[in-house]
Amino acid sequence: MKDMLDVKTEHKYTEVAERIESLIEKKLLKVGDKLLSVRALSKEQGISLSTAFQAYYFLESKGLIEARPQSGYYVKYSREHTLDIPQVCEPSDDAVPVSVDDMINSVYRDLNAKGITNFSLATPSIKLLPTAKLNKAALQAIRESPTSCLNYENVQGNADLRKQIARQAFNWGGTPSEDDIVVTAGAVEALSLCMKAVTKPGDTVAIETPTYYAIFQVMESHGLKVVEIPTDPLLGIDIDYLEQAIPRFDIKACLFVNNFNNPLGSCMPDDLKKKLVDMLAKKEIPLIEDDIYGELYFGKTRPKTCKSFDKKGLVLHCASFSKSLAPGYRIGWTIPGKFKERVIRLKRMHSVSTNTLTQAAVANFLSNGRYELHLRHLRKALHTQSLRYLQAVSEYFPDDTRVTRPQGGFTLWIEMNKKINAFKLHKRALKHNIGIAPGQIFSTQGRFENCFRLSYGAPWDEKIEEGIKTLGRLVRDWK
Amino acid sequence: MKDMLDVKTEHKYTEVAERIESLIEKKLLKVGDKLLSVRALSKEQGISLSTAFQAYYFLESKGLIEARPQSGYYVKYSREHTLDIPQVCEPSDDAVPVSVDDMINSVYRDLNAKGITNFSLATPSIKLLPTAKLNKAALQAIRESPTSCLNYENVQGNADLRKQIARQAFNWGGTPSEDDIVVTAGAVEALSLCMKAVTKPGDTVAIETPTYYAIFQVMESHGLKVVEIPTDPLLGIDIDYLEQAIPRFDIKACLFVNNFNNPLGSCMPDDLKKKLVDMLAKKEIPLIEDDIYGELYFGKTRPKTCKSFDKKGLVLHCASFSKSLAPGYRIGWTIPGKFKERVIRLKRMHSVSTNTLTQAAVANFLSNGRYELHLRHLRKALHTQSLRYLQAVSEYFPDDTRVTRPQGGFTLWIEMNKKINAFKLHKRALKHNIGIAPGQIFSTQGRFENCFRLSYGAPWDEKIEEGIKTLGRLVRDWK
Known part of the structure; x- marks a missing residue:
């Protein structure tokens, strides 16, 4: 517009x-x-x-x-005038093996079902994406490739794309060269390869709580145990708690979403990031940093990344274009510091190389300088949407509801009265064609029973309002 | 043409x-x-x-x-008039943990280096691919998608594509429905997910010998041990040997490339496939079948697959379009039988879903009935190339050289005099800008020192002939 x-x-x-x-x-x-x-x-x-x-x-x-x-x-x-912010959850006393629930399958079975008002996906609505310009970039990519993008791409990734990613890193205080970057099939593959590169089965890894369920699944599939670190809805993980937990649980690596953590939306202040990186560097513990939401800030400047404070090559920075440009293109990347060769080797083992065509399309889009303009519009739209959704929750939910104030990203985290079971709420909402992500899938320990995640990725309209109103009613009338 | x-x-x-x-x-x-x-x-x-x-x-x-x-x-x-066929290699006496060599990195570091005559890749030359028609299919796919292929695809894969794959299965005697198929990022991801679905770290898996090095890497990354089963250059693995090896090594799963095994080019006769499937079914042992070369037969009919004899859902069929259509599109699939739900869950964990755009492009290409025509041309071209290359090897290599007679696929397997070290030959050839795949990377046990794989994926020309001539000379003048 x-x-x-x-x-x-x-x-x-x-x-x-x-x-x-x-x-x-x-x-x-x-x-x-x-x-x-x-x-x-x-x-x-x-x-x-x-x-x-x-x-x-x-x-x-x-x-x-x-x-x-x-x-x-x-x-x-x-x-x-709005509702309170959720509380930091109590730390747990044990490292537990991850066991991911059938609940996830229940929630995400019919992702693309028609007619559903889906608040369960932390992704942008297609309406917010630069469709026409991306299509043009894809066509140009095919035209300009001597092999029409049919050949295998280099294992490490398209060189032009890596150059563009290196430039983009300037925004978060990074100075990587294209050679430091490995392109992956989305951020999830990046996380999986990095996790594999720094751990062995049976190791214990520290994560935030609540945490995006896909992160548990990566852990589970690598045979890892997790320790959930208490996470403040505004400031991120408790660094002092982590420092004590490291020897106690023999933590071998950390995986944090410091910028606009999913689902809390918390953003660790930059000076705390530096403190975190320095503390981990002293103990030689690798930190996998999932920065997929970092570009989607509502404030004046982009929050920095842990990678920007990394002197020892111990931070493995991971991100993607799935949350900001083209989920279906499956293009992510990692800047894995001193673990680069290991990550490239794993990449070759597991998927040979990333899709040639969509890598070239994104490279073309970025090199035309279109990404910055698009991001500016996207940030503004998401900020507006976050406020609209927040307001509706305040209006339609009972007064004892608590809700986060995200400063970036896609999600509100809603804490309801203890008597409400979010998985049951999900089941009841589904009957009204409404999808939510119940709190239980964000913990390995059956926590967050009375919480759920509400994504505001879709532009505000009457159907959305109706959806939130219905959710509020289901909660008010809880039996 | x-x-x-x-x-x-x-x-x-x-x-x-x-x-x-x-x-x-x-x-x-x-x-x-x-x-x-x-x-x-x-x-x-x-x-x-x-x-x-x-x-x-x-x-x-x-x-x-x-x-x-x-x-x-x-x-x-x-x-x-040509050279002898290589011998079946001796079975080994131990199950060994996989340790994949730095040799692979040496061989595949500069995959796309210019000016090199590369015999080391078992892939079709871009000249043999239907570039223009695929480009058209990609454009149509974008145009016809309501979201320009930007959204996440269903985890299991594009429904149209799965329908087309189900139809194509008719050729090998299969009758899967679209719901039995899971689309993956190439066959390597399919193998990796299937392997993960049927084993746990520490398990022992039976494979052919020699075996494509990427299969070892998948094993290694899942913490598996392998038993190499003697493999005849014409008939495939020794089923009786396998039957005895199963209790002896406590084999938990098998992974075989029965049709035009890479690198041997062997093709197990269909009645032996049935015998293999029946024997494994009695013991309830899952068989991962890598059928990426099955469509590239030189004879009158397509060889069947083990999947076509599978009554218990124990065969996990894997294949891709990377060897016949578009390597860079990264589209493969699996028909995992009774392990389907497990494979889908692992797919969601590791890469969320496969590339939306290239899935839709391949679906479009296939639904226009273009694939069969293309395959007919490709088979003919490869058959011709295999004979040309074979003839050149017979002409330029010493008489004590042995060479396979592939009836499909991309590769000749060449066994030289015992005094020749293939990895050294690779190093020497590289100085002449020639790439080969030395035998050592096809075994975990340092075997095949005097063998190498020669891919005939590129159409015959003078440069190719010069390359084989130079290789022959290097072998003749060995010191």
């Missing part, structure tokens, strides 16, 4: 909008307060009418203000 | 050519014998001049006859 928006204009209206937003946050403007008219705002701020209108439009799309017909703009929502 | 060739004409000239070929094989026509002129052949057989010419052209392309300027056609080559 705003593809061609002038950057200077964009800056102006965002700046005005942000100042109004901060007034609302500080309760200097309260719910129900009438705002200046567009004309008055334009005069007061010395901005054009259209900029003033854009500022209000932006705040409206975030669900912070509303236009009342024949009357003007009013403050609709203040963050202070 | 002959895309539009009328099927009836094709039949006629092939039929005449085959009769001449059989005269040569029975020594009724000997090397140096003059053949009828094209005109005389046409009269004698009651065929058109052009059909007679095509028959000779075909025999010439196979290297069986030659045109001498101003003189006519002469028998050039008789199979009886």
Whole structure:
């Protein structure tokens, strides 16, 4: 929609909008307060009418203000009015072998079933992806390849793509060369190869809690045990707890999603990342960093990565284009530091090389400088959606519900009254054609029974609102 | 070239050519014998001049006859004149843990290096692939997909593609439904998932010897031990030996390439396949069948698969389009019998789902009925190439060299004088810009030191001939 928006204009209206937003946050403007008219705002701020209108439009799309017909703009929502944030969960006392539940199969059996309002997938709606431009990139890739992309690609990956990934790393404070990067079939393959490269069966690995169930599955398939480290919904894992747990459980490696952890949405502050990396470096413990959500930040700057503080080559950075560009293209990568040769060898063993065509398509898309522009739009859309969804949860769920305030990524984590069983809620919701991800699948220990993950990857519409309303009703009427 | 060739004409000239070929094989026509002129052949057989010419052209392309300027056609080559077939190697007495060598990295480091005459890859030359039609299929796939192939595909794979694979199975005597099939990122992923589904670390698995090195790597990465079963260059593994080995080594699963085994090119007769499947069924031992070369037969009919004799769901059939259509598309599949659910679960764990775009492209290509026609041309080309290469080896290598007579697939297996070290030959050949796959990488036990694999995937030309000539010279002048 705003593809061609002038950057200077964009800056102006965002700046005005942000100042109004901060007034609302500080309760200097309260719910129900009438705002200046567009004309008055334009005069007061010395901005054009259209900029003033854009500022209000932006705040409206975030669900912070509303236009009342024949009357003007009013403050609709203040963050202070919403539900509490979930609590850090208690640490557990044992390292347990992973046993992944049939629940996952129940939740993800009919991923693509039609007519379902699916809140269970932490992925962007296809509507938010640059379809036409990607198609063009795919066609160009075929045309420009001397073999029409039919031959095996180099095991380590398409050289142009690795160059583009190396450039992109500048955003998070990284300075890898193309030769440090290994392309994989999505981030899950990257995690799996890295995990295999730094552990042997029977080893114990530290992870966050709650954790994305696919990470448990990777662990299980490599015969690993896990220790769940308490994770703050805002700040990420408890580093001091981890430091004590390392000798206690003989932890051999860590796997963390520091930026917009799935499902909590927590983002570890950069200085804590440095502390974490330094602590692990002293103990020579490899850290697998899953950074698939890092580019999807709502704040002013991209959070750094642990990799950017890595001096010893002990951080294995993993990411993909599946959350931001093209899930079905299956293109991810890893920057595995000193484990690179081992990872390449495993890659050759398990899948020979990554898809030649979609690697070339993504390389083409990135080299045309289209990715940055797309990311800017995607971040804005997700931010808006997160606020809309959050507001709806506040409106339709009981007051004893707690909910996270993600600053990036795709997911809200909702903690309900203890009496609610989320897996049962999933079953009941399914009868109303609504899909959610129940909390139980985010732990190996049957925790989070009264929690669930709600993805806001799909643009807001009436069907979504109806879905959240129905979920709220199911919870209110719980028996 | 002959895309539009009328099927009836094709039949006629092939039929005449085959009769001449059989005269040569029975020594009724000997090397140096003059053949009828094209005109005389046409009269004698009651065929058109052009059909007679095509028959000779075909025999010439196979290297069986030659045109001498101003003189006519002469028998050039008789199979009886060539080198001996390699011997079955001795069985070993121990199950050993797999330890894959750095040699593999040395051989495959510079896969795509320019200027190299590469005999080390068992893949078709890009010149033999239907590039333009595949590109068209990819474009159509993008156009016809409501999401431009950007979304995750179903874990089990594209439904249209699975339908096409099910139809194709008719050729090998299979009757799977689309629901029995799981699409994977190439055959290597299929093998890896199947192996994981039927074993646990520490188990012992039976394989052929020599065996494609990637199979050892899959074993190694799953922590398995292997027993190498003696394999006849014509008939495949020794089933009686296997039967005794099962209790002796506590074998938990088998992995065989029964059709045109890589590197031997052996093809187990169908009745032996049945015997193998029945014997394993009695012992409840799963058989992973790697059938990637099955479609590339030179004879009249496609060899059957073990899967076609499987009554208990114990055969896990694996194959791909990498050897016949598009290596870089990374599309393979498995029909895992009763292990299907386990394989799907592992697929979800390790790579979520297979590339959406290239799955749809292959489905489109197959549903247009283009695959059969393409395969017919590919088989013919490979058959011709196999004979040309074989002839060159017979010509340029010393008389104590032994060489296989593959009836399908891509590779010759060459056994040289015991004094020759194939890995050293690889090193020396590399200095002449020639790549071969030394025998050592096809065993876990350092066997086949004096053997190497020569792929005939590339169409015959002077550079190829020069390459084989140089290899022959290096062997003749061995010090």
